[in-house]
Amino acid sequence: MNKHPEFLLNKIENPKDLKKLDLKxxxxxxxxxxxxxxxxxxxxGGHLGPDLGIVEATIAYHYVFDAPKDKIIWDVSHQTYPHKMLTGRAYAWLDPDKYEDVTPYSxxxxxxxxxxxxxxTSTSVALATGMARARDMMGNHENITALIGDGSLTGGLAFEGFNNAADEKHNLIIVVNDNQMSIDDNVGGVVTALKKLRESNGQAEDxxxxAMGLDYKYVGQGNDIKSMIDAFKAVKDIDxxxxxxxxxxxxxxxxxAIENEASHHWVLPFDLKTxxxxxPAPKTPNASTVILDFLKKHIENQENILVINAAIPGVFGLGEIKNNYPKNYKDVGIAEQESVAFAAGAVKEGITPILFENSTFLQRAYDQLSHDVAANDLPVVMIVAGGGITAASKTHLGIFDNTMVANWPNWEYLAPTTLNELKSMLEWAVK
Amino acid sequence: MNKHPEFLLNKIENPKDLKKLDLKxxxxxxxxxxxxxxxxxxxxGGHLGPDLGIVEATIAYHYVFDAPKDKIIWDVSHQTYPHKMLTGRAYAWLDPDKYEDVTPYSxxxxxxxxxxxxxxTSTSVALATGMARARDMMGNHENITALIGDGSLTGGLAFEGFNNAADEKHNLIIVVNDNQMSIDDNVGGVVTALKKLRESNGQAEDxxxxAMGLDYKYVGQGNDIKSMIDAFKAVKDIDxxxxxxxxxxxxxxxxxAIENEASHHWVLPFDLKTxxxxxPAPKTPNASTVILDFLKKHIENQENILVINAAIPGVFGLGEIKNNYPKNYKDVGIAEQESVAFAAGAVKEGITPILFENSTFLQRAYDQLSHDVAANDLPVVMIVAGGGITAASKTHLGIFDNTMVANWPNWEYLAPTTLNELKSMLEWAVK
Structure with a gap:
């Protein structure tokens, strides 16, 4: 049953209905x-912080542009709840009986x-650039927009996308949604570059x-509908x-969610008041606590253990390592290729890198796992979560990692079935 | 037999011997x-242009630094002939009987x-960054250098490497070897950025x-030994x-090789005078000519065919398409992920992208082939060279593509055994 029959949103069947509304x-x-x-x-449960942050930009986008003729590609696509509500799918939020009727990604x-x-992550600019080029070949003129951000700018494919976008000759709008965060704290040189731009109101020299020849415009108030409408109007139909x-x-x-952005990126069901x-919290000991205990023991033992991950410490509860043993911790950002090549570099110097990854994101590092680790026969240890035959969506399938790994020389794939097995396998792996 | 017993090079057993020489x-x-x-x-035959271009920088590197304590990671590593000659392996160039005794990559x-x-490509900065971090953990102080360039800057992993290099706290030297070329013409926004820096002698604002917080120094005369020695001395032991x-x-x-850089990147045996x-030239018709004829027929027929590749048009003889049908041609640079995601974007708009790739480089786009194409069930056509059980080196194995593709839904893998089969398969694929 619709919990909010009084909501204005009930009258929005598609983005055209938005255009009749005033700012209030x-x-x-x-x-x-x-x-x-x-x-x-x-x-x-579900993605929380990213969607709360993109509400105004989404409203402004659909107010100004003419979807679905004009097209927007959402990076990551976990920030599409507002977009879904404005494009005929609000029922799946208004009516708890229909919560399951709409999927969480585009x-x-x-x-x-x-x-x-x-x-x-990081696919939107490349996809949009291909669409823009095809649109031009067919003599069409709709606006094509990529919305990237929420950390996905650190993925190499994003950069490859920008590099080619700079070569395109016609309309292509790339919205960089700079919420100053990744899934965890954002890391690396891109953080610095965006910070300089924010602090100079977009005027920084660097x-x-x-530098790549792209036109650029800065909007300081991305959560102000009026500012976003003005910004989108200024770029609509740009050539x-x-x-x-x-x-x-x-x-x-x-x-x-503002005070602790990392823990509110994605949430389990929670009480809105508290x-x-x-x-219930997971029982202990569990796989995460066993792994943490193992890491702490070896780090405290003065061993050169380097815990590496690509922007998802929360999946493994690595916050404790990050906070208490910063010398033994490295988050490379959303950059799976880098995480593996970085580990290959580190192990070559004689330390023990332990790389944490989600099964489904691991495939982005296929070449590094094969070329940089397997072909070089380097003793990199990986701990992979989410392999298996269950999945939240067709883009998050954990069934491929085993068949992927099976094709490479020099990798051993272990699947512990008990915590004791896990302990023994961890000790074996670092030896 | 040593063809050049009089060469000074005969006296260079390792880089230490270089340090005794004067500039002349x-x-x-x-x-x-x-x-x-x-x-x-x-x-x-072999790689030619990249090695001819890097001679002076290599000499200067080994003159200034103390390898193998100081470490240099060569990107792509097809530009290591001079490095090999200066590190005890000159015999494999001096003596034709020993030409085969040294491999062509690091x-x-x-x-x-x-x-x-x-x-x-594009792995050096990530590897070097991991090594630098490990060196610091172990309390060591050697210089760690990545030498990237010759087009490999356009690969996303390079960017991921720079993004993390900016976070490192100690010595890390990244040489960007800007020869203004990729394997083919360099493309995209990075070209623009490097050009602005060259033309301003490194002073460009952008x-x-x-921007990423990295220190920066420009050397205009990268083929001048003295300039390169001075530059390396200035950065040696930097903190x-x-x-x-x-x-x-x-x-x-x-x-x-200067007049036509693309055709001299890698060469077949040739006459030094002419x-x-x-x-002998390959007999025609062959697979390349059949594919070219097929492409020309469909393009001339006003079909929306988009020929895409990642910096290797020469492998397939695509120069004719590039020159005669620029509207139907896109080289994304050394950026395999982008090439596939770009094709996924283009096909979604209703055109027919035909993507050309080397079997061994295809694995860098595993995630895009799986997530962006297969999971989205998009009709992308690919033509892949070099699949099979022969290989030039352990980093260029063509045996993995079949097992890789076999794991994905929605992909069909065809292996023509005759030119007539190839023709039929091509016609089937674009329908």
Whole structure:
């Protein structure tokens, strides 16, 4: 049953309906969307911070552009809840009985407003650049937009996309959603570059986008609907590629998600009043605690253990290593290729890198696992989560890692079935 | 038998011997190395332009640094002929009977001066960054250098490497060997960024390296030994990461290789007087001509065919498409991930992308082939060369593509055994 029959959102069947609203009504809509994200996430879990942060930009996009003729490619696509609500799918947030009726990532089987199933990062610019080139070949003129950010800018494919976008001759709008975060804290040189741009209101001399020949525009108030409408109007129908760098606040509208952005990137069901999870904490010992104990023992023993991950310390509970043993910890950002090549470099010097990865994201590092580690026969230790035959979506399948690894020489693939087996396998692996 | 017993190079057993030479002798050495590269390549084929361009920088590196304590990671590693000659392996160029005794890529099984088997691109910065971090953990202080360039800067992993290099706290020297070329013409925004830096003698405001917080130094005369010695002396033992951007000339010392850099990146045996190949041209029709005829027929027929490749048009003889049908041609640079995601974007808009790739480089795009194409069930056509059980080196194995593809849904893998089969398969694929 619809929990909020009074919501303005009930009248939005598609983005055309947005265009009839005035600014006050659009702001009302933003407030409703935020309420719905929080209610559904509190009940079901899901991505939280990224969606709370992108509400105003999404409303402004659909107010200004003409989807689905104009096309927007959402990077990562875990930040599409507001987009889904504005493109005919609000029922799956308004009515708890229908919470399961809409999938959590962009999904072309579900809506003509979604163009790709996207669950990995940093693909949007490359996809949009291919679409823009094809549009030009066919003599069409719609606006093509990539919305990247929320950390996915650190993935190498994003850079490859920008490098080629700079070569395109016609309309292509790249929105860099700069919420100053990755899944965990954002890391590396890109953080520095974006910070300089934010602090100079987009005027910094060292601009990596204009350096590549891309046009550039900065919006300081990415959570202000009016600012975003003005910015989108200014770039609509532009005849060349442009980067629209918008400054947004991850978690906006929910104080605990602002105070601790990393733990609110994706949430388990929780109590909206206390922010506490409503599902029982996992029993201990479990695989995570066994691995943590193992790491701490070896680090305290003065061994040269380097714990590496690509922006997902939370998956493995690595926060304790990050905070208590910073010398033994490295998060390379959303950059799976780098995480493996970095480990290959580190092990060559004689230390023991232990690399943590999700099964489904591991495939982005196929070449490094094969070329840099296997062909060089280097003793890199990896701990992989999520391999198996269950999956949250078709973009997050854990069934491929075993067949992938099986093709390479020099890799051993172990699958512990008990905690004792896990302990023994860990000790064997670092020896 | 040693063809050049009079060469100074005969006295260089390892880089220490270099340090006794004066500038004139070092220049003499550069001339000898160039002669040897040309003689061996003329007899045997091999990489030519990249090695001719890096002679002086290599001499200066080994003159200033103390290998193998100081370590240099060569990107791509097809530009290591001079390095090999200066690290005890000159016999494999001096004596035609020993031409086969040394491998063409960096090879730790062959020499303590080589650290990794490297045959794919853009890995050097990530590897070096991992080594630098491990060195610091172990309390060591040697210089760690990555030498990247010759187009490999456009690969996303290079960018991931720079992003993390900016976070390192101690010594790390990244030499960007800017020869203004990829395997083919360099493409994209990075070209623009490097060009601005070259034209301003390193002073351009838009500096993508300093934007990321990296220190930066420019050397305009990268083929001048003295300039390179001064530059390396200035960065030796530096206590933070720095980018040393050097301007070099691909093919230097051999006029035909400068005039046509793309065709002299890698060469078949040739006559040094006429520059003509000394092996017979392939018989026609062959697979390449059949594919070219097929492409031309469909393009002339006004079909929306987009021929895509990642910096290797020469492998497939695509020069004719590039020159005669630029609207139907896209080279994304050394960026395999981008080539596949770009094709996925293009096909979604309704055109027919045909993607050309080497079997061994295809694995870098595993995630895009799986996530962006297979999971989205998009009709991308690929033509893959070099699959099979023969290989030039352990980093260029063509045996993995079949097992890799076999794991994905929605891909069909066809292996034509005759030209007629090839024709039929091509026609089937674009339908």
């Amino acid at each position: 009504e659009l702001e009302q809509l933003a407030s409703e969307i935020r309420t719905l994200i929080l209610e559904k996430d509190a009940a079901e 999904n072309p089987d579900e809506s003509p407003y979604d163009y790709y199933a996207v669950g990995h 601009n990596p986008f204009t 060349h590629p442009i980067v629209l760098h918008i400054n947004t606040l991850k978690g906006k509208g929910y104080e605990p 922010d506490k999870p409503t599902v | 002798e070092l220049e003499q050495l550069a001339s000898e190395i160039r002669t040897l590269i040309l003689e061996k390549d003329a007899a045997e 090879n730790p099984d062959e020499s303590p001066y080589d650290y990794y088997a490297v045959g794919h 500096n993508p390296f300093t 933070h990461p720095i980018v040393l951007h050097i301007n070099t000339l691909k093919g230097k010392g051999y006029e035909p 520059d003509k190949p000394t092996v």
